[in-house]
Amino acid sequence: MDKRKTSLTEVADAAGVSKMTASRVLRNSGRFSEETRTRVLKEAARLNYVPNRLAAAFASESASTLVGVLVPRLSGGLFGQVVEAIDATLTRLGYQTMIGTFENCTVQEEAWLKSVLAWRPAGLILTGRAHSEGTTAMLKAATLPLVEIWDLNTRPADISVGINHFDCGYEMGRLFLSRERRRIGYAGADLSAPGLGRSRLDGFEQALRDSGAGPVETELLDDRPSFYQGFYATQNLLSRHPDLDAIYFQNDEMAVGGMSYCQSSGLGVPGDIGIAGWGGTDVAAILERRLTTTNISTRALGRAAAEALVSRIRDDAVRDVIEIKSHLIPGDTL
Amino acid sequence: MDKRKTSLTEVADAAGVSKMTASRVLRNSGRFSEETRTRVLKEAARLNYVPNRLAAAFASESASTLVGVLVPRLSGGLFGQVVEAIDATLTRLGYQTMIGTFENCTVQEEAWLKSVLAWRPAGLILTGRAHSEGTTAMLKAATLPLVEIWDLNTRPADISVGINHFDCGYEMGRLFLSRERRRIGYAGADLSAPGLGRSRLDGFEQALRDSGAGPVETELLDDRPSFYQGFYATQNLLSRHPDLDAIYFQNDEMAVGGMSYCQSSGLGVPGDIGIAGWGGTDVAAILERRLTTTNISTRALGRAAAEALVSRIRDDAVRDVIEIKSHLIPGDTL
DNA sequence: GAAAAAAATGTTACCGGTAACGCAAATCTA
């Protein structure tokens, strides 16, 4: 059996036109009559024609429908949701995604970028705004539509779709103060990549400073911000500073881990110690009390990023700084 | 500025050989002298040459380094981990992944397959073994290396890498019996795709039947198997059958949700009611007691699937049925 | 040391689309 697919030429022949005309019809790029259109489409359908994207993208850079998407990870955390939303939106708009993870490691980021650029994508969605020198150089040389997500950047390389982490932190800082918390800790992980989480802590500290509150005791573990890291970070923090009356966690998973540690060591929440997370995940639903946190609309973020990218690819007008609003959930653990 | 990348011809010219020779060197396909090799590689490095995979894959089907990967979802559950492992392994072996999600919907599966085949991938990794007619037809027509993951299939279309869900269920059923549980419920969700979770229930029921135990009361919700679904499924089950003394959940997230419901309605676990999950995720760590569940090595599964696929692509010998062992965790909730 | 075999390299054609341009027919304009 012949495993070759039907080609454009065959469709064109069947419809009695040149393959260029067939191409125009199938891409709907004008310059053909209504009659020709129906005939070509009918033949394409009849022959079960599937365009060879490889050939199309190869023939003309501008015909690529490939988009590279890079996030720190897919499992755990919020990125899985973000990627799902990006993918769904891009699929709807006729694009194909090439998804990769880099674990906040610039070396992996660079390697991924290199191999993705070899496929001549139409655009890129990267996480974070800090890149290695090599990455920056490649991006510059490629001059591709580029959306940087997660961390809002008011002076983006191209387009930034993200959350104002500084504000999240600041707002949470004010909530800590209004709840009379004064001896405060912060527990994070995975901060190797500057900008991811870091500015949240900055905002948090700023809020405290603005009210003359003391310094924040921080505990940063070098691992992904998971339940376990939250547990251990809390243990470390409390053994160093047993008098802490509240801890701000990098995310909800860590906060739940911290909660778990407090429970196991007989500390009441929020009586003895206040706890707050960030992100707003399902996990928190497990707790008896509603977790104090900041809700992020990951779906909206992913969708906005994808739509912005496509607009840029198509040369439509787009705002280059798109902020995704977050919502403080006061909850019952602070 | 010229945004074109350096091409193979330029590298060849610089090295003073024909582009065919340069191509051979860069693909390491033999038939060149050591001296030529070093010269070509040096020039390629100097000119910062990045091969155009598009052109390569286009010129020869067999040169494609693209692999399509389809899973139900990326957020929540275990698939994020599986995909991470697949992606890491394929990247290491020199392949590029095109990842998609289909939410256990055959229509989406078919649409995804169609658009991925347009990129002429070297192979595919799909989840589950039940496909729509259209999907089966396309797969047959394409005659691609194919790995079906998750659900072990002893008579696979090509290669199956998965878990024996029936055995998982059977083993758990025996544990239920050994703990003197007799009035048993099952809570699942998202079972629209036959084979995903279904055979676990079959195995579970079989174990009970083999010992003459009564029927299993099942509650199947039509949504993704999440914490909330576990909570509500438990509520429904217990309102219909208040005398249940144990519930088996489709996964750990649901089990934790069920746990949460029991807590909130004053039922002691495992005193009043026993609870068991499946999958072995971090979430369960939150509980004070260790959750009774079955641990799955998602990383091993992803890695094995990727390696099997590459072996098949390269025409190396591979077993076509690869079982990933699971481990029953007796825990303290049953 | 000549013929045969093997190794290294080159030549040509082609993959399946798209851009750029050319040209005839249909339509519009004055």
Add this chain to the structure above:
DNA sequence: TAGATTTGCGTTACCGGTAACATTTTTTTC
């Protein structure tokens, strides 16, 4: 109704690699 413009379609060349085959150079063999 002649000339200008628009519309519809075709022709040609090309994207950057790779397969298949041809050719040259080197090595081996007897």
